[in-house]
Amino acid sequence: MTSGIRWRNIAPAVAVALLILLLVGRAGRPWVEFGPQQRVISTNPKMGVHTRLTDEVEPWKIQRTFEMVREMGATWVVEYFLWAAHEPQRGVYDWSHADLVVDHAVNQGLTVIARLGYVPEWARPKDATHLYLDEEGYAAFARFAAAFARHFEGRVHYIIVWNEPNLSQEWGYREPDPAEYTQLLKAAYAAIKAEAPQMQVLGGALAPTLAPAGSEWAMDDLIYLQGMYDAGAKDAFDILAAHAYGWTFSADAEPGRDSVNWRRVELLREIMVQNGDVDKHVMITEGGWNDHPRWTKAVRPSQRVANSVRAYDMALREWPWVDAVCLWAFRYPRPARTYQDYYSFVDGDFRPKPIYEALQRYAAGLDWRGEQ
Amino acid sequence: MKQPGSEAAAAARRLRAWWLSGPSRRRILLAGGLVLAAAGVILFIVLGRGGTLKEIQARGTWRVGMDPSFPPFENFDVVTGGPVGLDVELAHAISEQWGIKTEIVTLGFDELLDAVASHQVDAAISAIPIQPERTEDVRFSDPYVQAGVVLAVRKGSELAGTAGLSGRRVAVEWGSQGEAAARALREDGALAFELLPHETVTLALDALAAGEADAAIVDAISLATYAHAAELAAIGEPLVSDPYVVIVPADAPDLLKAVNDALRTLESDGTLDEIRARWLRPAQS
Numbered sequence: 128m129t130s131g132i133r134w135r136n137i138a139p140a141v142a143v144a145l146l147i148l149l150l151v152g153r154a155g156r157p158w159v160e161f162g163p164q165q166r167v168i169s170t171n172p173k174m175g176v177h178t179r180l181t182d183e184v185e186p187w188k189i190q191r192t193f194e195m196v197r198e199m200g201a202t203w204v205v206e207y208f209l210w211a212a213h214e215p216q217r218g219v220y221d222w223s224h225a226d227l228v229v230d231h232a233v234n235q236g237l238t239v240i241a242r243l244g245y246v247p248e249w250a251r252p253k254d255a256t257h258l259y260l261d262e263e264g265y266a267a268f269a270r271f272a273a274a275f276a277r278h279f280e281g282r283v284h285y286i287i288v289w290n291e292p293n294l295s296q297e298w299g300y301r302e303p304d305p306a307e308y309t310q311l312l313k314a315a316y317a318a319i320k321a322e323a324p325q326m327q328v329l330g331g332a333l334a335p336t337l338a339p340a341g342s343e344w345a346m347d348d349l350i351y352l353q354g355m356y357d358a359g360a361k362d363a364f365d366i367l368a369a370h371a372y373g374w375t376f377s378a379d380a381e382p383g384r385d386s387v388n389w390r391r392v393e394l395l396r397e398i399m400v401q402n403g404d405v406d407k408h409v410m411i412t413e414g415g416w417n418d419h420p421r422w423t424k425a426v427r428p429s430q431r432v433a434n435s436v437r438a439y440d441m442a443l444r445e446w447p448w449v450d451a452v453c454l455w456a457f458r459y460p461r462p463a464r465t466y467q468d469y470y471s472f473v474d475g476d477f478r479p480k481p482i483y484e485a486l487q488r489y490a491a492g493l494d495w496r497g498e499q
Numbered sequence: 500m501k502q503p504g505s506e507a508a509a510a511a512r513r514l515r516a517w518w519l520s521g522p523s524r525r526r527i528l529l530a531g532g533l534v535l536a537a538a539g540v541i542l543f544i545v546l547g548r549g550g551t552l553k554e555i556q557a558r559g560t561w562r563v564g565m566d567p568s569f570p571p572f573e574n575f576d577v578v579t580g581g582p583v584g585l586d587v588e589l590a591h592a593i594s595e596q597w598g599i600k601t602e603i604v605t606l607g608f609d610e611l612l613d614a615v616a617s618h619q620v621d622a623a624i625s626a627i628p629i630q631p632e633r634t635e636d637v638r639f640s641d642p643y644v645q646a647g648v649v650l651a652v653r654k655g656s657e658l659a660g661t662a663g664l665s666g667r668r669v670a671v672e673w674g675s676q677g678e679a680a681a682r683a684l685r686e687d688g689a690l691a692f693e694l695l696p697h698e699t700v701t702l703a704l705d706a707l708a709a710g711e712a713d714a715a716i717v718d719a720i721s722l723a724t725y726a727h728a729a730e731l732a733a734i735g736e737p738l739v740s741d742p743y744v745v746i747v748p749a750d751a752p753d754l755l756k757a758v759n760d761a762l763r764t765l766e767s768d769g770t771l772d773e774i775r776a777r778w779l780r781p782a783q784s
Contacts, residue, residue, distance in 0.1 A: 428674035464628040
């Protein structure tokens with residue numbers, strides 16, 4: 128009888144433990160300790176970065192990435208969510224990795240801007256690239272975007288439809304066509320809004336380029352944006368996503384139709400105003416400088432730091448129409464061993480680069496040069 | 500006993516008689532069919548999926564993608580405006596082995612692997628390292644250059660490797676892979692050396708050459724092209740290995756073999772050494 132009494136005493140605890148184990152097991156994803164809700168402390172609430180967690184599988188690395196983003200003083204993160212990974216079969220969704228990424232970002236107090244793209248095999252012709260989506264597939268993408276919006280409503284508030292469609296590579300090696308992209312944008316916008324009316328839809332995300340007319344590889348981003356408006360895109364996006372790379376120019380270099388630099392985004396803004404979108408805002412969802420020792424489009428590390436600080440500050444103080452600046456790219460899961468590694472803020476082992484420490488000082492209101 | 504030749508001649512006579520006796524419509528249709536078939540073959544060769552050696556040789560041109568923004572491997576010549584560099588010469592040297600021409604297709608670096616995988620170009624040569632995660636889409640040739648991060652010392656230095664760095668002064672470029680490797684040596688390798696960050700890799704190597712530092716940790720290409728490279732030497736194994744390779748489509752094993760065969764020939768006959776010496780030489784100070 129004594130043992131029976133003991134069993135009755137511990138039975139509730141055992142039941143709770145089993146329930147927890149069951150729930151964890153059913154979650155279908157590795158268990159990590161999220162910890163208390165964090166918040167970003169920064170003097171510049173427009174600071175952000177583009178993270179690269181698409182193929183980062185270890186939960187602690189996802190968590191550490193967002194911790195370091197927060198500790199740097201950035202509030203915004205752009206992350207890429209692959210349609211092919213999250214809808215592996217038509218109508219069958221797998222949000223496990225996306226949930227992990229979004230939940231960790233939110234737990235660190237970050238605002239997620241979700242970039243959607245990457246076509247599953249079932250939605251494209253055989254042998255087409257993973258960025259090929261013809262008109263017959265627009266409805267399928269729109270359904271996925273709507274499902275994403277429904278699943279993440281309350282956790283994600285911004286969705287970017289596609290990426291750099293003015294590059295042939297990003298458009299499945301077809302000729303870039305702003306009217307076609309606008310059709311895709313319209314389909315996705317309507318579907319997303321039907322599911323989650325508060326979700327903000329970002330369009331564009333154009334690659335800054337001076338491609339000559341008729342190029343098989345790309346279309347000038349300024350011409351492309353006007354083409355989008357001509358095709359009726361105005362009512363199909365809430366915010367323009369812009370890419371702003373500085374290359375070898377300083378952040379203050381004058382913009383011009385014949386140059387690609389940080390302030391080229393002002394020319395995109397002019398086109399928006401000309402088309403009656405004066406109240407619509409911009410988010411810079413990619414951009415920045417590279418500090419590779421030999422790449423011809425790179426600057427010195429000290430110039431990269433100075434330009435990046437100036438770029439964030441310019442958006443804060445001089446560009447009221449810009450809501451967020453997300454520089455490319457916080458960390459690569461593995462070294463690229465090319466100039467691309469010189470875009471990052473921390474290395475693969477999470478060691479902060481000098482630019483990280485300088486931006487951390489800037490966000491804290493200290494002298495970013497670290498001289499004091 | 501019938502002679503084979505007479506049998507063939509009889510068959511030819513029968514075919515000729517059928518051709519001449521038939522209505523002219525039959526002849527027109529047959530001739531049209533032959534023309535269409537020939538055009539189809541030509542179109543397949545010209546417009547069809549490239550990538551295999553036979554198709555490339557039939558076309559007479561090897562289309563090689565590269566991003567001409569990475570000297571000394573590839574950049575636009577300020578005089579001619581055309582692409583020049585180690586990779587450009589290597590591409591031409593390889594296609595000369597096959598008796599065909601090279602067409603350089605300039606693409607953004609990020610596009611190169613996808614362009615190869617989707618047969619937009621036949622190959623990419625653009626200071627590209629091996630990327631194991633892309634082996635489903637593309638194949639990597641044998642290396643033709645070893646880049647990567649190395650430990651550099653003055654010639655005659657008693658330093659023989661990273662083990663002797665404790666207590667020394669090590670110059671690096673601020674924010675570079677060399678600096679990351681140096682930090683890793685201090686943190687993971689428990690070496691206690693003084694780190695001397697410089698604003699550029701040239702200044703870091705200047706510090707080494709001038710005796711202000713005992714060693715420098717830099718990338719091998721920057722060391723090779725440093726103006727006073729003759730006074731310095733890389734010692735030990737690379738701290739970060741970084742071999743550059745030719746990229747070909749995953750479904751073109753014959754092309755991969757042909758590229759590797761060509762690289763071996765160019766290595767053995769000294770051509771590759773000549774190309775490397777021409778482009779990975781100290782800059783004029």
